[in-house]
Amino acid sequence: xxxxxTDEDLDRLGITNREYLSAASKRxxxxxxxxxxxxxxxxxHDLKGDLAYEEGVVRxxxxxxxxxDGKYFVWYSKSTGSTQGFxxxxxxxxxxxxxxxxxxxxxxxxxWTWKEEGMAVPRGPKGSYDDRSVFTTEILRHAGKxxxxxxxxKSPYVVRVKNQVGLAWADSPYGPWTKSEEPILSPADNGIWxxxxxxxxxxxxxxxxxxxxxxxxxxxxxxDKFYLYYKGEQMGEEITFGGRQIRHGVAIADDPLGPYVKSxxxxxxxxxxxxxxxxxxxxxxxxxxxxxxxxxxxxxxxDGINFEIQSVIKGxxxxxxxxxxxxxxxxxxxxxEWGLTHEYKTGDYQYIRRFEGYRxxxxxxxxxxxxxx
Numbered sequence: 001x002x003x004x005x006t007d008e009d010l011d012r013l014g015i016t017n018r019e020y021l022s023a024a025s026k027r028x029x030x031x032x033x034x035x036x037x038x039x040x041x042x043x044x045h046d047l048k049g050d051l052a053y054e055e056g057v058v059r060x061x062x063x064x065x066x067x068x069d070g071k072y073f074v075w076y077s078k079s080t081g082s083t084q085g086f087x088x089x090x091x092x093x094x095x096x097x098x099x100x101x102x103x104x105x106x107x108x109x110x111x112w113t114w115k116e117e118g119m120a121v122p123r124g125p126k127g128s129y130d131d132r133s134v135f136t137t138e139i140l141r142h143a144g145k146x147x148x149x150x151x152x153x154k155s156p157y158v159v160r161v162k163n164q165v166g167l168a169w170a171d172s173p174y175g176p177w178t179k180s181e182e183p184i185l186s187p188a189d190n191g192i193w194x195x196x197x198x199x200x201x202x203x204x205x206x207x208x209x210x211x212x213x214x215x216x217x218x219x220x221x222x223x224d225k226f227y228l229y230y231k232g233e234q235m236g237e238e239i240t241f242g243g244r245q246i247r248h249g250v251a252i253a254d255d256p257l258g259p260y261v262k263s264x265x266x267x268x269x270x271x272x273x274x275x276x277x278x279x280x281x282x283x284x285x286x287x288x289x290x291x292x293x294x295x296x297x298x299x300x301x302x303d304g305i306n307f308e309i310q311s312v313i314k315g316x317x318x319x320x321x322x323x324x325x326x327x328x329x330x331x332x333x334x335x336x337e338w339g340l341t342h343e344y345k346t347g348d349y350q351y352i353r354r355f356e357g358y359r360x361x362x363x364x365x366x367x368x369x370x371x372x373x
Contacts, residue, residue: 038311050116053351060350061136062321062340077101077135082348101135140219149217163213191235203236218275242293278335317341
């Protein structure tokens with residue numbers, strides 16, 4: 001049914017004559033009737049203590065922050081040394097900053113000053129599916145237990161290597177952690193490489209949206225099941241009019257240990273990079289950033305699968321780790337009040353910082369009356 005165009009619609013959008021509508025005006029008139037309740041902006045701050053920048057050390061991709069007995073916990077990827085890329089000695093050097101990582105964790109009393117507690121989940125022994133790197137982790141606390149999901153790479157780390165997702169669980173946030181013997185999620189197996197050259201763009205068939213890599217896992221308990229959200233990378237990835245061809249998917253299980261079954265509705269986004277999802281209003285909200293035609297949007301799905309855009313924002317911090325101790329049901333943006341992020345100091349080294357998000361409902365100049373919310 002075609003939307004009725006009212007005089008109020010024209011006035012709000014500053015359109016003078018309904019008989020002469022540009023293509024842009026027609027698009028604006030077709031927009032959904034949304035307010036600014038989901039429109040967010042962000043500030044980023046340095047942390048104190050062990051998570052402050054340290055020369056020669058990579059700390060990146062913080063998990064969600066959880067609070068246990070009054071203390072905040074965060075898990076993250078940690079490695080040392082510079083990155084040489086695929087042109088270096090891949091048997092001895094790092095091809096990415098997240099190469100040769102283990103998962104470490106830190107604690108804080110106030111969310112500003114952090115103490116590094118040590119390693120939580122190490123790489124596996126030679127020959128295992130996670131022997132090269134374990135990284136980009138997320139935490140779920142459920143029914144008195146703790147679950148870490150994370151990316152894995154098996155050596156050698158070549159261009160066409162297929163990343164997977166691993167799982168570890170513990171009775172305490174301090175560990176010890178038990179690791180899954182096999183990955184809980186793998187790329188689709190229906191893409192076909194073209195030839196033997198180590199080139200990810202040469203394909204006979206691209207396959208599913210996640211035929212090359214499954215990345216950035218995040219586990220939520222939703223509708224009495226476990227929803228494993230993840231980023232997919234496709235064999236033969238293209239650059240589209242919106243940037244890299246990156247999309248999100250979800251796999252669902254009855255038990256946190258699996259098995260996880262990919263949703264037949266995948267992909268559930270047509271854009272995005274790192275996964276950032278939270279509970280709101282009986283559904284799931286998702287911050288979509290970095291890649292694709294719908295990047296820099298906040299979306300929401302009543303069923304955790306069929307997402308619709310709620311706002312278009314200027315941008316957001318990278319690799320957000322939400323603060324799961326916040327009451328996310330207070331408002332659409334309450335999950336973004338504060339959390340952690342990472343920032344590139346150089347191409348080789350990243351460090352963890354704190355972000356604060358807030359709703360923006362007015363735009364005023366210095367000295368102008370009006371309030372920013």
